[in-house]
């Protein structure tokens with residue numbers, strides 16, 4: 001029996017166990033997927049190995065720690081230095097990132113998106129910014145603190161903190177990648193700033209799923225087309241599951257099984 005897990009803090013909200021267990025059951029694949037509440041990211045590697053895991057997903061705030069915990073990094077994760085999926089290959093931890101492709105899957109229905117504002121500058125923001133630039137989309141970033149913006153200096157057309165935001169720029173899409181609203185009722189920036197940002201965009205997305213965040217409620221009140229992080233979660237989950245079960249199902253079939261978990 002293989003065991004997989006999701007590491008995070010918080011982690012109780014995660015739908016990943018339901019999603020992956022649904023696919024394992026459908027495939028008759030001898031595996032189970034559980035949650036690990038991990039407070040200290042530096043303990044990730046030891047915890048993973050002590051639990052004898054075959055693989056894992058990593059969520060907030062440990063994706064950068066997960067990168068450091070791996071023996072080898074493959075694919076897009078090496079571009080961004082952020083890992084959301086780890087596979088145990090004969091005792092070696094191999095790190096991948098499936099978040100960014102999961103997000104591209106999620107926003108397929110948003111048309112003519114060329115200019116994007118990312119709110120937040122953490123692991124998810126890095127992955128999305130790099131992925132957007134690969135697709136020749138213009139990236140702009142705003143974050144609460146200046147320190148984390150350094151990473152984006154060469155990637156983004158502009159980087160702002162709350163204090164120096166240029167409110168004259170219009171965007172096609174604004175994405176909240178902060179954890180504001182995840183376990184509280186906070187907006188990802190002061191209300192006046194969010195109001196201005198939302199007045200200047202066609203579409204809005206939030207990486208948080210399972211609840212209508214204050215940010216999305218604000219967008220809804222302004223009648224802006226929005227989506228929460230559920231499709232992103234499904235997208236990254238499909239790609240992670242392919243790695244877990246070594247491609248035993250077509251992507252669409254994995255998706256079909258995972259969607260069933262949303263009904264549970």
Ligand code: NDP
Nearest residue numbers: 061120121122123124144145178179180188207229232233
């Ligand atoms: P990180 O911890 O790496 O980054 C968090 C970012 O949020 C930082 O830029 C931080 O700013 C900012 N932030 C945190 N709290 C606040 C606040 N109260 N107000 C404003 N800014 C804040 O997190 P991740 O990038 O790993 O994850 C971010 C979110 O995305 C989480 O909610 C996670 O659940 C969600 N997510 C969803 C996925 C999905 O599949 N739907 C996939 C990946 C992530 P500062 O630098 O100032 O501290």
